[in-house]
Structure formats: structure tokens, C-alpha cells
Amino acid sequence: MFAAAIFIISVGYMFSESREAVRNEAISHATEVLNSTALRVNNILENVEIATRNIDWLVGRHLDAPDSMFVYSRRILVNNPYLDGCSIAFEPYYFKEKGQYFSAFSLNENGTITTVQEGSNMYQYFYMDWYLLPRMMNKPVWTEPFNDYNPESIASSQTITSYTKPLTDKNGDIVGVISVDLALEWLSQTISSVKPYPNSYSIMLGRSGTFFVHPDSTMRSKQTIFTETMEKPNPKLTALGKAMLAGEEGMMELKMDGRDSYVFYKPLGNTGWSTAIVCPESDIFGGYNRLLNVVIILIIIGLLLMLLAFSRIFTHMLQPLSQLAKQAETIASGKFDENLPVTDRIDEIGKLSNSFRYMQTSLVNYIDELTRTTANKERIEGELRIAHDIQMGMIPRIFPAFPERDDIDIYASMTPAKEVGGDLYDFFIQNDKLYYCIGDVSGKGIPASLFMAVTRNLFRVVAQQELPPAEIARQINDTLSEDNDQGMFVTMFIGVINLKTGQMSYCNCGHNPPVIEGEFMQMEANVPMGLFTGFEFTDESIDNVENKMILLYTDGLNEAENEEHEQYGDDRLLAYMQQHANTAKTTINDLLESVAQHVAGAEPSDDLTMLCFKLHPIAN
Amino acid sequence: MRNISAAKDSVARITPEGGELRPFVFTPQWTPQAQFAGYYVAKELGFYHEAGLDVTIEHPNATYSAISRIRNSESDATTLQLVQALEIIDNGIPMVNTLQTSMNNGMALVSRNNENPLTQHGARVGIWSAGFDQIPICMNIKEELGYKWIRIASNINPFLVGAVDIICVMTYNEYNLLKQAGIELNDENTFKFKDSDYNIQEDGVYMKRDNYLQHQKEAEAFAQASRKGWEWSKAHKEEALEIVMQYVAKENIATNRVIQRLMLEEIIHLQLDQKTGEQPFTLRRDMVESAVNILHENGLIQHEIDYEELIP
Numbered sequence: 001m002f003a004a005a006i007f008i009i010s011v012g013y014m015f016s017e018s019r020e021a022v023r024n025e026a027i028s029h030a031t032e033v034l035n036s037t038a039l040r041v042n043n044i045l046e047n048v049e050i051a052t053r054n055i056d057w058l059v060g061r062h063l064d065a066p067d068s069m070f071v072y073s074r075r076i077l078v079n080n081p082y083l084d085g086c087s088i089a090f091e092p093y094y095f096k097e098k099g100q101y102f103s104a105f106s107l108n109e110n111g112t113i114t115t116v117q118e119g120s121n122m123y124q125y126f127y128m129d130w131y132l133l134p135r136m137m138n139k140p141v142w143t144e145p146f147n148d149y150n151p152e153s154i155a156s157s158q159t160i161t162s163y164t165k166p167l168t169d170k171n172g173d174i175v176g177v178i179s180v181d182l183a184l185e186w187l188s189q190t191i192s193s194v195k196p197y198p199n200s201y202s203i204m205l206g207r208s209g210t211f212f213v214h215p216d217s218t219m220r221s222k223q224t225i226f227t228e229t230m231e232k233p234n235p236k237l238t239a240l241g242k243a244m245l246a247g248e249e250g251m252m253e254l255k256m257d258g259r260d261s262y263v264f265y266k267p268l269g270n271t272g273w274s275t276a277i278v279c280p281e282s283d284i285f286g287g288y289n290r291l292l293n294v295v296i297i298l299i300i301i302g303l304l305l306m307l308l309a310f311s312r313i314f315t316h317m318l319q320p321l322s323q324l325a326k327q328a329e330t331i332a333s334g335k336f337d338e339n340l341p342v343t344d345r346i347d348e349i350g351k352l353s354n355s356f357r358y359m360q361t362s363l364v365n366y367i368d369e370l371t372r373t374t375a376n377k378e379r380i381e382g383e384l385r386i387a388h389d390i391q392m393g394m395i396p397r398i399f400p401a402f403p404e405r406d407d408i409d410i411y412a413s414m415t416p417a418k419e420v421g422g423d424l425y426d427f428f429i430q431n432d433k434l435y436y437c438i439g440d441v442s443g444k445g446i447p448a449s450l451f452m453a454v455t456r457n458l459f460r461v462v463a464q465q466e467l468p469p470a471e472i473a474r475q476i477n478d479t480l481s482e483d484n485d486q487g488m489f490v491t492m493f494i495g496v497i498n499l500k501t502g503q504m505s506y507c508n509c510g511h512n513p514p515v516i517e518g519e520f521m522q523m524e525a526n527v528p529m530g531l532f533t534g535f536e537f538t539d540e541s542i543d544n545v546e547n548k549m550i551l552l553y554t555d556g557l558n559e560a561e562n563e564e565h566e567q568y569g570d571d572r573l574l575a576y577m578q579q580h581a582n583t584a585k586t587t588i589n590d591l592l593e594s595v596a597q598h599v600a601g602a603e604p605s606d607d608l609t610m611l612c613f614k615l616h617p618i619a620n
Numbered sequence: 621m622r623n624i625s626a627a628k629d630s631v632a633r634i635t636p637e638g639g640e641l642r643p644f645v646f647t648p649q650w651t652p653q654a655q656f657a658g659y660y661v662a663k664e665l666g667f668y669h670e671a672g673l674d675v676t677i678e679h680p681n682a683t684y685s686a687i688s689r690i691r692n693s694e695s696d697a698t699t700l701q702l703v704q705a706l707e708i709i710d711n712g713i714p715m716v717n718t719l720q721t722s723m724n725n726g727m728a729l730v731s732r733n734n735e736n737p738l739t740q741h742g743a744r745v746g747i748w749s750a751g752f753d754q755i756p757i758c759m760n761i762k763e764e765l766g767y768k769w770i771r772i773a774s775n776i777n778p779f780l781v782g783a784v785d786i787i788c789v790m791t792y793n794e795y796n797l798l799k800q801a802g803i804e805l806n807d808e809n810t811f812k813f814k815d816s817d818y819n820i821q822e823d824g825v826y827m828k829r830d831n832y833l834q835h836q837k838e839a840e841a842f843a844q845a846s847r848k849g850w851e852w853s854k855a856h857k858e859e860a861l862e863i864v865m866q867y868v869a870k871e872n873i874a875t876n877r878v879i880q881r882l883m884l885e886e887i888i889h890l891q892l893d894q895k896t897g898e899q900p901f902t903l904r905r906d907m908v909e910s911a912v913n914i915l916h917e918n919g920l921i922q923h924e925i926d927y928e929e930l931i932p
Contacts, residue, residue: 132783136770136778136784141781207777207801208797208800209800210801223876225802226801227876238802241802272781
């Protein structure tokens with residue numbers, strides 16, 4: 001489209017410029033022809049004027065000898081054989097002996113010159129144009145072409161025009177007229193002979209606008225340039241006529257004989273006539289128009305072919321593209337197994353097509369992958385949830401734990417950071433002794449939970465043998481240290497309370513010191529379990545823990561971080577325990593809330609486990 | 621355009637009882653032109669035949685004028701202007717008017733200078749050498765216009781060149797030739813006699829009185845058929861024009877269809893009574909008396925001619 005537009009614009013410009021050039025050339029050519037024609041006509045007219053002047057001088061000097069007029073009127077024809085006739089005519093009774101009419105007339109008929117006195121009652125020349133006009137105007141005049149007729153004497157058989165001059169005597173009074181006749185044929189031949197273009201023609205208008213030269217003989221002498229405008233107004237033609245009759249020179253573009261034409265016009269000498277050349281546009285632009293038409297047809301055909309070719313190429317190109325686009329939409333809507341067409345094209349469309357198929361395959365595989373992974377993940381999540389329940393099932397969760405007893409107030413909570421955690425606690429009463437523990441496996445998540453499960457079961461099994469805490473610790477440690485390629489360990493605090501006496505024995509294995517009555521317990525740190533086989537743990541003891549609030553916890557409590565990674569802190573923990581310790585349950589729940597406030601929505605970095613108990617005063 | 625021969629055929633050719641057609645020679649005032657359309661139509665459409673006449677139309681030429689033919693009894697009837705007829709009668713040849721066609725004066729004065737011609741006192745006024753000058757001459761004297769009369773040939777060249785300031789024209793002829801030469805004619809530069817006190821009717825068919833008395837039947841028949849020809853021309857202008865053009869072409873007259881059409885329209889227009897718009901074909905007593913007065917006052921005729929002298 002763009003290429004076509006550029007092409008058309010350039011060709012259009014070239015054509016309009018060359019049309020201008022053709023037009024200017026034609027104007028120049030026709031004007032030259034017209035000028036040379038006018039020159040030749042003016043030449044002829046001038047010759048007549050000169051011949052007349054010569055005789056006029058002679059006549060003026062011999063106004064006393066009327067018969068010499070016959071000689072002179074003959075002589076001018078002899079000297080100028082192209083002239084048709086000559087009259088030397090006088091005012092009525094100028095020569096009294098000659099009577100009212102005296103006009104010496106010579107006529108040249110094919111070389112034979114005849115001289116007569118032409119005036120009579122039947123040829124009263126005084127009112128004829130050739131006598132009247134120069135006499136009235138007192139200057140030389142060219143008459144309108146006319147046909148002379150003298151019923152009693154000779155006259156020219158041709159259409160003639162006369163150059164007429166007043167004859168004056170010594171005093172300057174008009175005594176008569178000398179009239180020299182030229183056959184119109186001389187002028188019309190000169191005017192019509194040159195045709196700048198095959199269909200151009202020449203016209204000549206008289207003073208009345210009458211066509212005296214015209215290719216159509218039915219118009220000659222019968223019509224003027226204005227005749228047709230009297231019934232069908234034609235402003236352009238009227239303007240042309242007026243310009244020509246005003247003696248103007250120029251060019252007009254208008255319709256002549258129904259054809260668009262250029263008319264070049266120029267006045268002729270002193271006659272008051274005008275001549276013009278009519279050049280039909282079709283002549284001037286004939287060759288150009290033919291060329292233009294051919295080129296236009298070629299352009300149209302060319303553009304159509306181009307259009308056809310391009311539309312086929314585009315269809316060939318675009319059709320697979322639009323197909324691919326549709327199929328992309330289908331795939332995007334979820335139908336992954338839509339069959340993409342195989343193509344054997346090696347061009348860009350082919351590559352695109354192949355890329356598409358490759359992409360579709362990848363997509364399908366990826367989706368499959370994703371589906372499987374999601375299924376897996378869901379399965380794992382499901383298993384984790386079960387694991388969570390199992391893990392929770394391992395620790396005493398029902399409170400009050402010992403509803404039939406009123407000597408111990410005990411509460412605990414465990415909140416793993418993930419579905420399953422590495423913290424544990426456990427407690428049970430056997431033979432009026434409360435065995436308890438709290439522990440924190442290294443790491444988090446499934447590995448820690450598995451280790452936790454093992455640890456907890458070991459505690460249960462070993463502690464139920466009613467061994468002292470250090471011994472429990474030792475056995476658990478030895479078992480855990482075996483086959484521990486992963487290097488996992490668990491910190492733990494184990495204790496036993498004699499519910500009858502109030503005495504508590506305990507053993508710390510690298511765990512956080514519990515809080516008793518708002519103060520950290522003093523004890524040996526020892527080591528976490530699982531690392532050193534055969535480590536000798538030691539027992540410690542408090543004589544009486546009656547009415548003393550004891551809190552065991554994992555570092556998920558004091559190290560609980562908020563968004564700014566500020567820890568809850570030991571100080572705050574102690575402060576809290578000093579002020580708020582009430583019942584074991586409220587203590588733990590309030591602590592949980594306090595921690596929650598501190599953490600303020602940040603992700604828990606560690607499992608948080610707490611075990612709180614208070615031995616009621618023993619009744620004696 | 622209607623087929624003229626079809627028009628001719630549509631007119632039933634009735635030969636009168638007795639079967640023979642009486643000869644009659646008619647010479648109009650001038651060479652063939654639309655001014656005489658009615659007569660050409662009457663001949664071509666057989667109105668003269670119907671009336672029992674075999675009419676020959678002989679046009680005048682430069683050697684033999686229409687009035688000469690009448691004087692020499694070579695023609696039976698001709699067309700004359702009323703004032704011409706009065707002059708001829710005054711000169712001793714009694715003429716009788718058998719059909720009056722013109723009801724209005726067709727002359728006009730046209731000025732070169734875009735002035736009212738009547739205001740150009742002392743102007744050079746071109747007038748035909750062939751005559752038809754009676755009314756302008758009288759008006760000039762009566763209104764004291766001081767015109768200098770220049771006799772010119774029957775064309776418009778002296779006017780175009782400027783040899784005269786004013787030209788006398790016929791509204792059906794030279795008036796249109798002026799327009800055809802690109803001259804603008806308007807109320808400023810044109811004075812029409814029919815719009816003045818000098819509206820004297822013009823063309824009519826005239827015969828020598830003695831010839832009329834000898835061939836009264838033919839004369840009447842000719843007048844009636846001619847009248848019919850004019851009435852038909854008014855109703856069928858294009859067809860009448862076509863007939864005129866045939867006569868024009870035969871004599872190779874230097875004119876054209878546009879000019880002839882304009883002439884026909886104006887001639888018929890001048891045949892209408894200004895009040896009723898009809899063709900009365902009447903020689904009006906008041907116009908005759910007016911013409912006689914004007915001519916007599918200004919010495920163009922010697923006798924005061926009576927209306928009755930003109931009518932059969």
C-alpha cells in the first residue's frame with residue numbers, strides 16, 4: 001500500500017510536470033505559427049497600403065486631369081499584379097463635365113485589366129462602404145470583405161476587401177476616395193495554410209465578428225463568432241470574441257465545436273480584423289494522453305497483480321500464524337493435548353510452528369510434573385498432618401492430667417514451629433512419684449520429630465523402671481548415641497518428684513535451666529544426649545518443692561523473636577514468673593499470650609514447649 | 621422538428637370547382653428572409669392552391685426593384701410600408717392595400733455612445749440609401765433634433781467603424797445584426813419607434829388599384845391565403861422557420877438560422893396589437909391619418925390622402 005502510494009505520487013508528479021512541459025511547448029509552437037502567419041498577412045496588407053500611397057500622391061497632383069485617373073487606376077494594377085481592382089472616385093459633380101458620378105475603376109481578371117467609369121444611378125457609390133467610410137472618418141480604412149455588384153458595369157467576381165483613403169486637394173478638403181481592392185483569397189490562403197496540429201484550424205474575424213476565414217464554408221460570411229451565443233449563452237466564447245475585436249493578442253482555453261481547445265489570437269495590421277488558431281487539446285495532448293492512459297492501465301494492472309501476489313503471500317504466511325494463535329488460546333484455556341499441525345516449512349513460520357509444538361510438549365510435561373509434585377506435596381502434607389497427630393498423641397495432652405488427684409497442679413503446652421517439631425515433654429505418675437521430662441532435639445521438622453519420637457519412647461520405657469534421673473539420662477544417651485550418623489542430639493531436663501515427701505531429684509542434659517519460684521534453678525549443665533556414649537550424668541536434688549511454681553521450657557520461649565529479631569529474653573521471663581505465677585494452666589496460657597504479643601505475628605523460629613507444675617502442700 | 625413535407629401532405633389539396641389555378645405573381649420587398657415567412661408558408665403548404673391560385677414568388681434584385689416590377693406590371697402584388705405606399709400614391713400611382721400584416725412600427729435608433737439617441741442633437745445618423753426614412757426624417761424635423769443624415773449601404777459597418785454616431789435599424793433585422801456583432805443593446809442606447817407617438821404600422825400587401833379591380837377575385841384569394849399563411853406561422857414558428865431557410869439557401873443569402881429565427885419572432889411580434897395580443901390584420905384609420913399628417917406636415921407628400929384611397 002505504502003509502496004504503491006509512493007509510486008503513484010512520483011509517477012503522478014512526473015506526469016503533471018511533463019504535461020506542463022507539453023502544454024508550454026504547444027503554446028510556444030502555436031504562438032510562433034500565429035506570429036509568422038500574422039507577419040505574412042501584415043506584409044501583404046502593407047504592400048497594398050504602400051502601393052496605394054504611391055498612387056495617391058500621383059493623383060493628388062493631377063486633380064485637374066480627370067481622364068488621367070483611368071491611367072493611374074490601371075497602372076497600380078499593372079505594377080502590383082496581385083491586386084484585384086482599383087477605384088479612384090470623386091465627390092458628386094467634382095468634375096462638372098463628368099456629371100454626378102465619376103469613378104475610374106480598373107479590374108484585374110486573371111491578368112486582363114479592364115478600365116471603366118463605374119458610377120451611375122445603378123451604382124451610386126457615395127453610400128458604399130469603400131467610399132463612405134474613409135470620407136466620414138477622414139483617414140484610411142480597410143473595408144469589411146464584401147461582394148461588389150455593379151448592374152450596369154463590371155465588378156469583381158471575388159469576395160474582396162478594399163484599402164481606402166480619402167483624396168484631398170491642396171486645401172486639405174476631401175475631393176474623393178482612392179480604393180484599392182485585394183481578393184480575400186490571398187489572405188485566407190495565407191491564414192489557413194499553416195496547421196500547427198493535425199486538427200487545428202484558423203479563423204479570421206472581421207470588425208463585426210463575422211467569420212471571413214473558417215474551415216466550414218457554411219459559416220463563412222454568414223455567421224459571427226457571437227451568433228451561437230445569442231441562443232446559447234457562452235461567456236467564454238463571448239469573451240474570446242470581444243478580446244479579438246478589441247484588437248487584443250493572447251490565448252484562451254475554451255470549448256470550440258464541443259472540444260476542449262486552446263485558441264491563440266492576434267490582430268491583423270490596421271484592419272480591425274483578428275485571426276486565431278484553434279488547437280484542440282486532444283491534438284496537443286494526444287500523444288501524452290495516450291501515454292498516460294497506457295501507463296495508468298499498466299499501473300492498475302501492476303498494482304492488482306501486486307495486490308494479488310501479496311495477498312496470497314500474506315495468506316500463506318498469516319494463515320498458519322492465526323491458526324497457531326487460535327491453538328495457543330486453546331492450550332491456554334487448559335486443553336493441553338490439542339494437536340498442533342506438523343509443518344515441513346523451514347522459514348520463519350516453520351520455525352515458529354516447531355517452537356510452538358516444542359513449547360506445547362514442554363508445557364504438557366511441565367504441567368504433568370507440577371501435577372505430580374502437587375499430588376506428592378499434598379500426600380506429604382497429609383502424612384505430615386498425621387505425623388503431627390501422632391506426635392501430639394505421644395505427649396500427655398489431656399488436662400487436668402490427674403483429675404482423681406489434688407496434690408499436683410500440672411499443665412503443659414507444645415507448639416511446634418512446623419507441622420512436626422523436635423520438642424518434647426512427658427510426665428507420668430507411678431507409685432506416687434511424678435516422673436517428667438522436657439527436651440529439645442537439635443534442628444526442626446521431620447528429622448527432629450523422628451528423633452523426638454525415639455527419645456520420648458526411650459524416656460517412657462526407661463523411666464517406668466523407676467530409675468533415678470541420671471540413670472535414665474545415661475541409658476537414653478547410650479541408646480541415642482548408637483547409630484547416630486547424623487550427629488543429632490537432644491537437650492533434656494529429667495526430674496522425679498516424690499509426691500509424698502515433696503523431694504525432687506533431677507538431671508539436666510544441656511537444657512535451659514527451669515524457673516523455680518521466679519529464679520533460675522542452679523544446676524550442672526552436663527551435655528545433651530546422643531553425642532557421647534557412656535557419659536556419666538549426675539543427679540541433683542531439692543528437698544522440698546511444696547508450693548513452689550516450677551516452669552520447664554525450651555528455648556523457643558526465651559528466644560522467641562519478633563520481626564526485629566529481638567528475643568523475649570530471660571529477664572522478661574523471670575519477671576513474668578515472679579509476678580504472674582498463678583495456676584500452672586494460667587501461667588502457661590498467659591505466658592503464651594505474652595510471648596505472642598512480643599512476637600507480634602512473626603514466623604516462629606523454634607518450637608515452643610512449656611511444662612509447669614506446682615506441688616500442693618502435703619496434707620499430714 | 622416536424623417533417624415539412626409531412627406538414628405539406630397533411631394539408632388537403634382542394635382544387636376549386638372548374639379545376640384550373642389562376643396565376644398570380646408576388647414580389648416581396650427584398651431578397652428571401654423571414655420577413656416574408658407567411659407567403660412562403662402559404663405557397664409551400666398549398667394555401668394558395670386551395671384558394672385557386674398558382675402563385676409565383678419572384679424576389680427583387682439589384683437591377684430590378686419590387687416597385688419597378690409593380691410599375692411595369694411584371695408582378696401583381698408586393699409588400700410596402702404604409703408610408704412608402706402613401707408616397708407612391710402621392711406620386712400619382714393609386715395603390716390598394718389588400719392585407720395589412722404589420723401593426724407596429726419596426727424602426728429603432730441605436731446610439732454608439734450609450735446615450736439616448738433623442739438627446740444627441742446634431743449627431744450623424746446613418747440611414748438606408750434605399751429609403752424607409754420617412755418617419756425618422758419627420759421626427760427629426762418635428763422634434764428639432766438637428767440630425768445629420770448620412771446615407772449608408774444596408775449594413776452596419778459604418779456604425780461599427782464609427783463613421784456615424786447613430787444608426788437607423790429595423791428591430792427585426794439590423795438590430796439583431798448589431799447584437800450578433802457583440803454590441804450591447806439596452807434601454808439606454810436604443811429608441812424604438814413603436815414605443816413612441818410615431819408608431820405607424822408598416823408592411824402590407826399592395827397592388828396597383830387598376831390591377832386589383834381587374835383581378836379582384838385573385839387579389840382577395842391571395843390576401844386570404846396569405847393571411848392564413850401568417851396565422852399558421854405564428855402557431856408553428858419552427859416549421860415556418862424551416863421553410864424560410866429553404867428559400868434562403870436557394871438564393872445563397874448571407875445569413876444564418878439564428879438571425880432568421882430572431883427576425884421571424886420579431887416580425888410576428890410586430891403583427892400583434894399591443895393591447896389585445898392578437899393578429900388583427902387591420903389597416904388602422906388612426907395610424908393612416910397620423911402618417912398622412914406627419915408626412916404632409918414635413919413636406920414629404922403634397923396631398924392629404926384619405927384612408928379610403930388605400931382600401932379596396
